[in-house]
Amino acid sequence: MLSKRVIACLDVRDGNLAKSVKFVDTKDIGDPVEKAREYYLDGLDELVFYDINASSDRRNIMLDVVESVASQVFIPLSVGGGIRSVADATDLRLAGAEKINVNSAAVQRPPLIAECANAIGNQNVVLSMDIRKVEATRKLPSGYEIVINGGRKPMGIDALEWALQGEQLGAGELVVNSIDADGTKDGYEIALTAMLSEAVGIPVIASGGAGLPSHLYDVLTEGKADAALVASMVHYGEYTVSELKRYLHEHELKVRMSW
Amino acid sequence: MTIIIDYNAGNLRSVQRACHEVGLQAQICADPDEVRRAERVIFPGVGAAGSAMKSLVDRGLDAALREVINAGRPVLGICLGLQISLDYSQENDTQTLGLIPGEVKRFVLEDPRLKIPHMGWNEVRPVTQHPVLAGIDPGDEFYFVHGYYPRPSDVAYILATTEYESEFASALGKDNYVGTQFHPEKSGRVGLRLLANFANWDGQC
Numbered sequence: 180m181l182s183k184r185v186i187a188c189l190d191v192r193d194g195n196l197a198k199s200v201k202f203v204d205t206k207d208i209g210d211p212v213e214k215a216r217e218y219y220l221d222g223l224d225e226l227v228f229y230d231i232n233a234s235s236d237r238r239n240i241m242l243d244v245v246e247s248v249a250s251q252v253f254i255p256l257s258v259g260g261g262i263r264s265v266a267d268a269t270d271l272r273l274a275g276a277e278k279i280n281v282n283s284a285a286v287q288r289p290p291l292i293a294e295c296a297n298a299i300g301n302q303n304v305v306l307s308m309d310i311r312k313v314e315a316t317r318k319l320p321s322g323y324e325i326v327i328n329g330g331r332k333p334m335g336i337d338a339l340e341w342a343l344q345g346e347q348l349g350a351g352e353l354v355v356n357s358i359d360a361d362g363t364k365d366g367y368e369i370a371l372t373a374m375l376s377e378a379v380g381i382p383v384i385a386s387g388g389a390g391l392p393s394h395l396y397d398v399l400t401e402g403k404a405d406a407a408l409v410a411s412m413v414h415y416g417e418y419t420v421s422e423l424k425r426y427l428h429e430h431e432l433k434v435r436m437s438w
Numbered sequence: 439m440t441i442i443i444d445y446n447a448g449n450l451r452s453v454q455r456a457c458h459e460v461g462l463q464a465q466i467c468a469d470p471d472e473v474r475r476a477e478r479v480i481f482p483g484v485g486a487a488g489s490a491m492k493s494l495v496d497r498g499l500d501a502a503l504r505e506v507i508n509a510g511r512p513v514l515g516i517c518l519g520l521q522i523s524l525d526y527s528q529e530n531d532t533q534t535l536g537l538i539p540g541e542v543k544r545f546v547l548e549d550p551r552l553k554i555p556h557m558g559w560n561e562v563r564p565v566t567q568h569p570v571l572a573g574i575d576p577g578d579e580f581y582f583v584h585g586y587y588p589r590p591s592d593v594a595y596i597l598a599t600t601e602y603e604s605e606f607a608s609a610l611g612k613d614n615y616v617g618t619q620f621h622p623e624k625s626g627r628v629g630l631r632l633l634a635n636f637a638n639w640d641g642q643c
Binding site: 182224249253254272273275277302352403405435436437 | 448449451452455456458459484485551552553554555556557558559560561575577578579581583601602623624625626627628629630
């Protein structure tokens, strides 16, 4: 039986680890390569790097980080942030990323998903969605809206509709990131995650809001997620990766326990 | 020299990096003559069976790989590399290399909650002793990403099984050939152990 995955997300800015709260006011908290290695040795199942100033000309710093992590960390490595073309995706793949995450650029130009899927395989293209809760309307029937540019720009696109379109275009996995829950440590957006996981046939990674081990349990059961993404709760040493996995294991969720 | 066969099928450098980590210097190479001379060959691959076979044949690498097999030198197939080592794949209705008798089939699952591809960590249970699986214990998990699975014509070729609704063969072996459906290069310590075993294997069972 497949294990539920615990994934750590490392936001990287200028080669340093940053953690955002509600996407603004980021502060640097250390060396991403060192953290990645530490989590890997502690039983992490997968790593996501997010380049938070990818729009600038600092792309090569990120490629160096990826290259250096990939030669020390032998679990799947996923990279996102500012991917606008197949060339961006293949550069990151060559540097050692297994999967690439597309987000804002795919919302603005959906064929990007299909282009990347054709170039590097569906299973390696992750559609990352930043989502906020809104009042359900005719235009936004699910009551959830897609936002882009790090949570700053609402797009008037229904989240459920976009998830289904993303799958149709060839995304192999979805990251469901609630910007309402992000940084709060009050728990994941369970209803949103469950709704999207039931709607699509591809794996769903829940993101935003983890503060306690029980939050992971809730989103992996009630929220029907295949994987749970964590950030600050491990970055600041409140919990270790192995503590989270032990908690899930003790609560009878199937997780990888030998590493 | 150990060669990682390059036939334009996926990210070979991650395999190379993992080999490097266990002290196996491996060269990524698309030249059939170099492949023929290799002491040891890794045959990875990600993508679709149809285009992978075409690319392999176009480069003359199919014949080179057969020669390495016939010479008794150790070969490790990974993921799509394993799949196109059987006779036939349902994916793109493709005739494949026939290094191991059997076929590759699409997962058909009853449980709607189970997703395809089978992606993530799952247990690999060795069903027989094999030098390449030394030190791999029941309960050890490896990383998988695949929508098709191998079904050898003889259970004697099955080295390990994995459960995804039902059991499938997740590692196969025949003489000097072993193949894994999972990705040892992405499977942490146990994956590196398997690669280290392969690096030290003489091709005898």
